[in-house]
Amino acid sequence: MNGGQDLGGMHGFGPVAPEADEPRFHAPWEKRVFGLAMAMGFTGTWNLDASRAAREALPPGEYLTSSYYAIWFKALARQVEAHGLATADELASGTVSTPALPVKRVLRGEAVARLFAGGFPSDRPVATPARFAPGERVRARRINPAGHTRLPRYVRGQVGTVEAVHGSFVFPDTNANLAGEAPQWLYTVRFAGRDLWGDAAEAGHAVSVNAFESYLDPVDPEPAA
Amino acid sequence: MNGGQDLGGMHGFGPVAPEADEPRFHAPWEKRVFGLAMAMGFTGTWNLDASRAAREALPPGEYLTSSYYAIWFKALARQVEAHGLATADELASGTVSTPALPVKRVLRGEAVARLFAGGFPSDRPVATPARFAPGERVRARRINPAGHTRLPRYVRGQVGTVEAVHGSFVFPDTNANLAGEAPQWLYTVRFAGRDLWGDAAEAGHAVSVNAFESYLDPVDPEPAA
Amino acid sequence: MAHDHDHADHDHDHDHSHPASELSPMELRVRALESVLVEKGYVDPAALDALIETYETKVGPHNGARVVARAWVDPAFRAHLMADATAAMRELGIGGRGGEHMVVVANTPEEHNLVVCTLCSCYPWPVLGLPPVWYKSPPYRSRAVIEPRAVLAEFGVTLPADQRIRVWDSTAELRYMVLPMRPAGTEGLDEAALAALVTRDAMIGTGLPRTPERNA
């Protein structure tokens, strides 16, 4: 979605402000939100793409004025409620008044080290060969889905060069809706800064994104100048 | 600038909410801000484009969570202070502690009706002929200025058709910086919804913008497919 | 637009320690600004009053409705309006700030017009007055250019599927007014009665004129 999260190329946010010796968390509640989001993700009620979609579905003004873990908290609470795992009253009061729903899995303390050190790979086999090869020129499609996508606005419509084919991965646009993993080939596509940003681009600047196959159209033969 | 103001095509703001019998102003202070902005604009210390630039220079999160006249107020206070017409202390306290600066003009009550009924045209002659003619295909340039511009992001890089040549007008991108009116030819350019938004575009949908000549490149001859 | 007004009255910069006065923090801040600008001689209080009175009470959609009604009854005026809207409106004594360069776009059975300003709030003041909050707000500004039919549906307007929609994004100093189609069944009405059918939204493109029945 063209929401508050799609920040590439925007102006007006001011300087980057690195913090010396930054702590991992800035308030006790941030730790709890982090842990709760991880643990609830493990239940299998939703997936990582759905969580990203829930975060970016905050109204843009709210997204941009909420701290990082506040965004996580709001999205998590919304997901919990939307899936019927708890009611708004329960979340407001902290008191349980409805029965729990069954969930697929519960993350146990003793399993955390092993499971998280192993990770949760998202590569999946597909039956079809990759459509594009390194060196090919491709155009990012002008998609504007109201739902989740991982093709940022600043590359849409732009021509770049395929640099790598990474295998096939879960497709976030469908997975976020719990509409299936529908894996696709994933590419690295390199764009010249000048093509993205025009004359204002800094010299010698290029940007790569990882783009799923359905985000790309072939450019053929060679574009006219 | 690619700021909070450039809203065309964004998602996530929710439904449009028309208000029955909406009053012109929703609080007494809104009227005062409106009047103050008009009156201060008339002093000639800045111009309309500079005021727009001041509004859109608010950090995007603040822009999107401020009401319309709150944005006007914040921008006006910032302009007043930036031009040395009053100090931050004066604006906070409401008490004058520094001398007034001279301004070019002051809008008198008795002149309001005549001046505002007359208006403040922004067409200006230029010596050169218009570069484009109705029916020509043009591509909106991929500009990304950090300063004020009136070419919205959603048409940049897109091909459209010139529908009208409107004469020559003050160029906002320079005028906003008080760097001169530098008038240019102004066009109406029509874009097909599909070209702007891809497959998601509604049927039979087209969008026009008014584009200054330097926003446009010729497309020649006819693009492939 | 309750949401917006919450923000307005209860702004980000609100001050938890405001005095016992009934005034909101924004009222106080605006009063301070006004005091300083007036005391320094930049602003004439009489000009403020005149500006507010003009745009709160005098300039409004009744002006645009007169223009539309005249165009419906007078083909020569309509031709002039379509060719040079600013001059044609001047004939009716309508013009000024925010409408120095008017363009009128006429609805047809084939094409419906819709006006927006995605970048700020450009709006044809002399014919419509100051814009409503929804026109200036992110939902309308973001969506009118990408999903105009969905936006129209929220205004209760459903167009025939084969009527195209043309959106005019007001990105320069041209100001657009929509000339709606004259409703059926209005043959007997005079200009004043016709003007009464012309709503503000019909001249933005988010509405259609009233029909004589619905107006009764």
Next chain:
Amino acid sequence: MAHDHDHADHDHDHDHSHPASELSPMELRVRALESVLVEKGYVDPAALDALIETYETKVGPHNGARVVARAWVDPAFRAHLMADATAAMRELGIGGRGGEHMVVVANTPEEHNLVVCTLCSCYPWPVLGLPPVWYKSPPYRSRAVIEPRAVLAEFGVTLPADQRIRVWDSTAELRYMVLPMRPAGTEGLDEAALAALVTRDAMIGTGLPRTPERNA
């Protein structure tokens, strides 16, 4: 990032009537959520503790620094790392959540690499830990792709004008780590001493490794 924390502790949805407790409204809301999720059996409190402990104390840039130092001293490891970073890191016992599909990009005199996630906060957890606030915040996410040299300047990094900048926007499940160039004057250092030169920012691309002098 004081600005962000203001927002965090004093969030939009803050409640003016919170109880006399020392807890912030966000603390209270998060506690309520946690209570409900634990009581309903969805969350094991021991898992929460283990997750927080793991990512607060165990996983961090010291892991990435080991990878970099090894690559500096061991050409075969470096070749493996560039060809299959995930597998090469596993050799050092490094991997897991947020780093299932690692890619290492090596700086050269001709090209400097910079990693960003414009859409959210993708970051190579197993080698760098959780990302700093600036990495997740709008200024960095918006600007890294359009004006990387200006961003680097704010980190005190000025690259030669003829060194290109390559920005990697982490838009899928691949996670990037920058392999910085080995600083001059480090010929005599062992792997542990080299690792001590490798800062977190050097592996994001917003910094360069320390030199032995600056490290002393």
